[in-house]
Structure formats: structure tokens, C-alpha cells
Amino acid sequence: MRYVAGGRAIFDGLSLDFPRGRVSAVMGPSGTGKTTLLRLITGQIAADSGSVRVDGTEVGALDRPGLYALRRRMGMLFQNGALLTDIDVFENVAFPLREHTRLPERLVRQLVLTKLQAVGLRGAAELMPAELSGGMARRVALARAIVMDPQILIYDEPFVGLDPISMGVILRLIRRLNDALGLTSIVVSHDVHEIGSVADVIYLLSGGKVVAHGGPQELRSNPSEIVRQFVGGLADGPVPFHYPAPDYFTELLARDGEASA
Amino acid sequence: MIGELWASLLESLARLGDTVRFLLRILAQVPRALGRLQLIVDQVFNAGALSLVIIMLSGLFVGMVLGLQGFQLLERFGSEEALGTAAAIGLVKELGPVVTALLFAGRAGTALASEIGLMRATDQLSAMEMMAVDPVRRVVVPRFLGGVIAMPLLAAIFSLIGIYGAQLVGVQFMHVDSGSFWSQMQSSVDLRDVNEGIVKSCVFGVACSLIAVYEGYHSAPTAEGVGAATTRTVVTSAVIVLFLDYLITAFFIK
Amino acid sequence: MRKSRALNLGTGLFVLLGFAALFFLTTQTTSHGLSFRSQPFYEVTAKFDNIGDLKVGAPVSMAGVEIGRVARIGFDSRDYKAVVSMHINSKFNQIPTDSDASIYTQGLLGGKFIGLSPGGSETFLKNHDQIDFTQSAFVLENLIGQFLANFSKNSGQSKSDAPAAGQPK
Numbered sequence: 001m002r003y004v005a006g007g008r009a010i011f012d013g014l015s016l017d018f019p020r021g022r023v024s025a026v027m028g029p030s031g032t033g034k035t036t037l038l039r040l041i042t043g044q045i046a047a048d049s050g051s052v053r054v055d056g057t058e059v060g061a062l063d064r065p066g067l068y069a070l071r072r073r074m075g076m077l078f079q080n081g082a083l084l085t086d087i088d089v090f091e092n093v094a095f096p097l098r099e100h101t102r103l104p105e106r107l108v109r110q111l112v113l114t115k116l117q118a119v120g121l122r123g124a125a126e127l128m129p130a131e132l133s134g135g136m137a138r139r140v141a142l143a144r145a146i147v148m149d150p151q152i153l154i155y156d157e158p159f160v161g162l163d164p165i166s167m168g169v170i171l172r173l174i175r176r177l178n179d180a181l182g183l184t185s186i187v188v189s190h191d192v193h194e195i196g197s198v199a200d201v202i203y204l205l206s207g208g209k210v211v212a213h214g215g216p217q218e219l220r221s222n223p224s225e226i227v228r229q230f231v232g233g234l235a236d237g238p239v240p241f242h243y244p245a246p247d248y249f250t251e252l253l254a255r256d257g258e259a260s261a
Numbered sequence: 262m263i264g265e266l267w268a269s270l271l272e273s274l275a276r277l278g279d280t281v282r283f284l285l286r287i288l289a290q291v292p293r294a295l296g297r298l299q300l301i302v303d304q305v306f307n308a309g310a311l312s313l314v315i316i317m318l319s320g321l322f323v324g325m326v327l328g329l330q331g332f333q334l335l336e337r338f339g340s341e342e343a344l345g346t347a348a349a350i351g352l353v354k355e356l357g358p359v360v361t362a363l364l365f366a367g368r369a370g371t372a373l374a375s376e377i378g379l380m381r382a383t384d385q386l387s388a389m390e391m392m393a394v395d396p397v398r399r400v401v402v403p404r405f406l407g408g409v410i411a412m413p414l415l416a417a418i419f420s421l422i423g424i425y426g427a428q429l430v431g432v433q434f435m436h437v438d439s440g441s442f443w444s445q446m447q448s449s450v451d452l453r454d455v456n457e458g459i460v461k462s463c464v465f466g467v468a469c470s471l472i473a474v475y476e477g478y479h480s481a482p483t484a485e486g487v488g489a490a491t492t493r494t495v496v497t498s499a500v501i502v503l504f505l506d507y508l509i510t511a512f513f514i515k
Numbered sequence: 516m517r518k519s520r521a522l523n524l525g526t527g528l529f530v531l532l533g534f535a536a537l538f539f540l541t542t543q544t545t546s547h548g549l550s551f552r553s554q555p556f557y558e559v560t561a562k563f564d565n566i567g568d569l570k571v572g573a574p575v576s577m578a579g580v581e582i583g584r585v586a587r588i589g590f591d592s593r594d595y596k597a598v599v600s601m602h603i604n605s606k607f608n609q610i611p612t613d614s615d616a617s618i619y620t621q622g623l624l625g626g627k628f629i630g631l632s633p634g635g636s637e638t639f640l641k642n643h644d645q646i647d648f649t650q651s652a653f654v655l656e657n658l659i660g661q662f663l664a665n666f667s668k669n670s671g672q673s674k675s676d677a678p679a680a681g682q683p684k
Contacts, residue, residue: 074391076391080384
């Protein structure tokens with residue numbers, strides 16, 4: 001699977017490959033367009049130039065039915081799970097089945113319970129999404145994402161706002177599902193250490209470019225300043241602490257009206 | 262100043278066009294959405310049955326006021342018997358459809374807009390997109406149809422209760438003869454009048470439901486965005502309903 | 516499952532109520548009730564010099580009892596008269612052929628209706644018969660013209676009020 005994107009103001013001359021059957025991670029400081037990248041891959045937006053290919057298919061050139069056909073082979077986990085709030089956990093997981101297939105109820109039940117079992121939430125099938133904790137909601141969403149047996153699973157910031165235990169659970173699930181189902185996983189995150197423990201390949205984005213890529217070990221030993229800033233979590237570096245502004249003293253000493261002029 | 266006015270005019274025009282295009286997109290999905298009847302039934306319940314109490318209460322009071330005011334006015338001409346006619350025509354042609362539409366916008370319209378807006382804000386719509394489910398078909402169309410079906414029924418219930426409210430005041434309190442109340446109504450109200458009311462409430466049903474789902478679907482994905490969408494739903498619905506009301510009334514007067 | 520059943524019941528109740536209200540409005544508030552239409556009738560016509568504001572659907576009565584409805588109003592361009600077709604309920608099939616038809620007003624603000632007074636003939640009206648003896652509508656304007664000299668102020672007001680009352684603007 002090859003994937004190339006380029007041309008947007010956010011990404012310029014960007015080029016990434018997500019190998020089949022592996023867990024790839026995309027990392028980078030906030031605001032580098034990681035989510036935009038996912039939206040490009042899933043065809044929610046189109047690149048201005050360059051190409052985005054999934055399994056050889058040019059995403060940008062697909063019409064709506066083609067895009068939907070492609071997406072049926074993808075599963076996506078949103079930041080907060082994005083469960084449908086008006087139906088319970090079981091129906092949430094069953095949702096893609098009910099929309100796309102006409103399976104008998106018995107089979108739907110089996111499939112849904114299998115997937116819920118895989119994420120350890122079979123007992124929560126009757127609960128409503130509002131009754132779930134953040135980590136549980138994400139696990140349910142994960143069960144929903146894999147219920148159609150996708151080939152590609154995309155995680156958008158799966159660790160945000162989770163306690164360490166839930167985080168550990170999600171991490172384990174990412175790895176296990178990838179290996180057990182033979183998926184291609186793409187994880188977008190900025191949690192350096194968590195990703196390091198699960199990813200096979202890591203891309204570090206900054207300023208619309210790939211600044212580093214490789215396995216977790218390679219990245220840690222990368223000498224580049226920006227990689228060290230990101231991995232080490234340093235406050236100042238190539239990504240500046242200060243938002244661009246006029247000179248501090250000039251602005252402080254300026255009289256009214258002058259500053260804005 | 263003039264430039265701003267011009268810009269806001271263009272903006273409104275663009276919104277109107279966008280709304281109409283959204284309507285076409287909805288209509289294109291209606292046949293497929295009809296395959297999932299349960300979804301529509303749920304929304305008829307949400308839009309209709311849940312608005313029933315407010316509609317019935319309002320209908321009763323509007324009818325009673327109409328009975329009182331109408332009696333006072335007609336008494337001056339010595340024709341209190343025409344109270345039934347006055348109340349029925351006023352309710353069936355005007356107050357029933359219009360007040361129902363305004364209440365609908367406030368009760369069901371805001372609920373629709375905020376529900377869909379919230380689904381937008383919590384990525385539920387994007388999640389559907391990613392599951393290769395068109396949110397317009399799955400979320401918007403059933404809600405739209407639910408509103409369209411519920412509105413004429415609500416308006417009819419409103420008018421019916423209103424007529425009994427007027428009858429209550431006129432006949433029970435003001436001692437208008439019950440027989441002439443009903444017989445005058447029956448001889449003077451035309452089927453055309455009833456039709457006008459039905460046409461109005463159907464048109465209002467489409468307009469109010471469309472505005473609500475449009476605003477919800479296109480709300481900014483934030484808490485403020487959802488709030489703004491509900492406010493716009495009520496304001497736009499009210500203005501559009503009154504404007505359409507004039508148009509349809511003028512159309513029915515030959 | 517139980518929840519969705521209750522919901523369906525509620526919806527069904529609402530829809531039923533709505534259609535009942537619609538049915539009520541179309542049949543009980545107007546004179547075009549289905550209940551009347553379903554009854555058998557026969558048609559007679561009558562020519563009037565002037566029908567005033569008689570409308571389709573207005574009652575036809577005899578001795579104050581409603582026996583039918585005005586079905587159509589036409590115009591005979593040869594003798595410049597209004598042709599009124601009435602549907603008379605078949606129950607009332609013993610109306611003498613020489614009965615006369617007059618147009619009356621229900622109260623000051625009420626609509627016009629047709630009253631039949633029986634004649635003395637032994638033969639009765641049948642389908643598509645014509646009533647020959649007619650008396651035109653009592654036209655307020657003509658009357659006012661006559662009284663204008665005496666009551667110039669007061670009668671002028673009631674004239675302009677009369678047609679407006681049926682259709683409040």
C-alpha cells in the first residue's frame with residue numbers, strides 16, 4: 001500500500017508509506033495537520049495536488065459510491081469514540097451490520113457479541129453510551145470499527161484523556177487486533193512513549209513535512225533537534241515557545257495607538 | 262455600510278440556495294429512507310406525539326380567547342350565532358396552521374437542530390460517513406419526514422381543540438345557542454377553507470422541518486455552534502412561516 | 516424491545532388522533548360532509564332573476580327542514596338568469612311540481628339559502644325537473660336604494676358590513 005499526499009498549504013511535498021499488516025504511527029506537535037492527514041486518507045477531503053492511494057486506488061478520484069465501497073474496508077476510531085448516543089452499546093456495534101447487510105438477527109447477535117468480547121465489554125452490551133467511561137466508549141467504538149472486518153483500521157488520537165489503565169488496554173488492543181486480524185493500522189497520536197511501545201513504523205511530522213521516520217528505537221536515537229524536542233518534551237526548540245509577535249519590549253513600551261498601527 | 266448590507270444580502274441568498282439544495286439532497290434520499298419505516302415512526306413520535314400536549318393546551322386557550330373576543334365583537338352586530346363560523350374559519354385557515362408551526366419550531370424544531378448539531382459536534386455524523394452510511398439518509402431524512410408528517414396532524418388537532426375551546430366559552434359561558442353555533446359554522450365554512458388550512462400546514466411542515474435539519478446539520482461542531490443553530494432555527498422558521506402564510510393566503514383568494 | 520413497542524403505540528395513537536381531527540374538520544365544520552354526500556339524491560333546477568350571494572353548498576329547506584344542498588350555479592345566457600341545481604335527498608320525493616323556490620337570508624349576517632314552499636299539484640318533482648316559480652334573493656342594496664331618502668346614514672353602514680362578515684380578513 002502506498003500513500004502520497006502533497007500540495008495543501010498544511011502539507012507541502014509530503015510523502016508517506018503505510019506498510020500492510022503493520023502498525024504505523026503518525027506523530028507530531030498539535031496543529032501539524034495529523035487529523036487532516038486522516039481525512040485525506042479516508043476521502044473526507046481531497047488533496048489539491050498529488051495523490052492519495054489506498055491499496056492502489058486513487059482516493060481523490062472516487063465518486064460517492066466508490067468512496068463508500070472503500071470505506072467499508074476501513075474502520076476508524078474517533079477521538080471520543082463518536083458512539084451514536086440514542087442507541088445502546090449492542091446496537092452501536094450492530095449499526096454497520098444493520099446498515100449494510102441483511103443478516104438474520106441470530107447472526108448479528110453472534111458477531112456483535114464476539115467483537116464486544118474481543119474488547120472485553122460483552123457485559124456492557126445493554127448500557128447506553130452516556131453510561132460509559134471514556135475508555136469504555138473507545139473500546140466499544142473499536143468493536144464497532146472492526147465489526148465489518150476491515151482491512152485498515154485508523155485511530156485518531158486514541159489516548160487523549162484516558163487514565164493509564166485504559167490507555168494500557170487500548171494499546172494492547174491495537175497490537176492484538178492488528179496481529180490477530182491481519183490489519184493495517186494507522187495511529188495518529190502525540191503520546192510519544194505509548195506509541196513507541198506499539199508501533200512498527202513511526203512518522204514524525206512538523207511544519208507539513210516528515211522530519212523523521214523509522215522504528216521507535218531509531219527515532220529515540222535520532223540526532224535532529226526537532227525530534228529531540230518532541231521525544232523529550234522540551235518547552236522550547238525548533239517549535240518555538242512563543243507565538244510569532246513583534247518585539248516584546250517595543251510592544252510593552254509602545255503608547256496607545258502605536259502598537260496596532 | 263452599503264457594502265456590508267450588500268454582503269449580508271448575498272449571504273442570505275446563498276443560504277437560501279444552500280437550503281434548497283439540501284432539500285433536493287434530502288428528497289433524493291427519501292425513497293431509500295422509506296425502506297426503514299421504523300426510523301420514520303420514531304421521528305413522528307419525537308416531532309408529533311411529544312408536541313401533543315403543548316399543541317392541545319395552546320389550541321384550547323387560543324380557541325377560548327377567540328370565543329371571548331369573537332363574542333364581544335359579534336355581539337355588537339347582534340349576530341353572536343356567527344361565533345362558530347368566526348372561530349372555525351379563524352382557526353382552520355389561519356391560527357391553526359400558523360400557531361402550530363410556530364410552536365412546532367419552538368418545540369420540535371429546536372430539538373431537531375440541537376440533536377443533529379450535537380451529533381455533528383461529537384463526530385457521530387463523521388463516524389457514520391466513515392462507516393459508509395450517508396448521514397443525510399440515516400439521520401436527516403427520517404427526522405425531516407417525521408416533521409412533515411406530524412405538522413398537518415398537529416395543526417388539525419390544534420384547530421379541533423380550538424373550536425371546542427371557542428364553543429366552551431361561547432356556548433357554556435356566554436350562552437350562544439349551541440345549535441346555531443354548529444349549524445352556522447357548517448353552512449358557512451367551505452371545504453376550500455379546510456383545504457387552505459391543510460395546504461398551509463403541509464407547506465409549513467416542510468419549511469420548519471427543513472430549516473431545523475439544515476441548521477442542525479450545518480452547525481459549527483462546538484457547543485456555541487449548536488446553540489446558535491437552535492436560535493437560528495426558531496428565528497428563521499418564524500419569519501419564513503409568516504411570509505409563506507401570506508403567500509398561500511393570497512394564492513387562495515381569487 | 517418493549518420500549519420501542521410503547522413508542523410505536525404512542526405514535527400510532529398520535530397519528531390516529533391527527534387523522535380523526537382532520538376528518539372532523541373536513542366533515543363536521545363544513546357543509547360538504549361525507550355523511551350527507553353518501554345519501555342518495557335527485558337533482559332539480561330552478562331559474563332565478565337574481566341569486567344574491569347564494570353559494571354552492573347552501574342548504575335547501577322546506578318548512579325550515581333541510582332537505583338538500585345547492586350543487587351547482589350556472590348562468591343562462593339566453594334569458595340572463597341564474598340556473599341553480601339542487602341535490603334533494605331522495606327521502607323527500609313528494610314535492611309537488613308547482614312548488615315555488617325562494618332565496619332567503621339566515622339572519623343579518625348569515626348566508627343565503629333556498630326555501631321551497633309546496634304547491635297543490637298531484638305530481639311530484641323527479642330527477643332533472645325544473646321548478647318554475649321562483650322568487651329572487653332579497654338584495655340589500657336594492658332595498659337600501661329605496662330607503663336611502665329616509666335613512667341615508669344608518670342603512671349605508673350595515674350594507675358594507677354584511678358581505679364582509681363571512682370572511683374575516
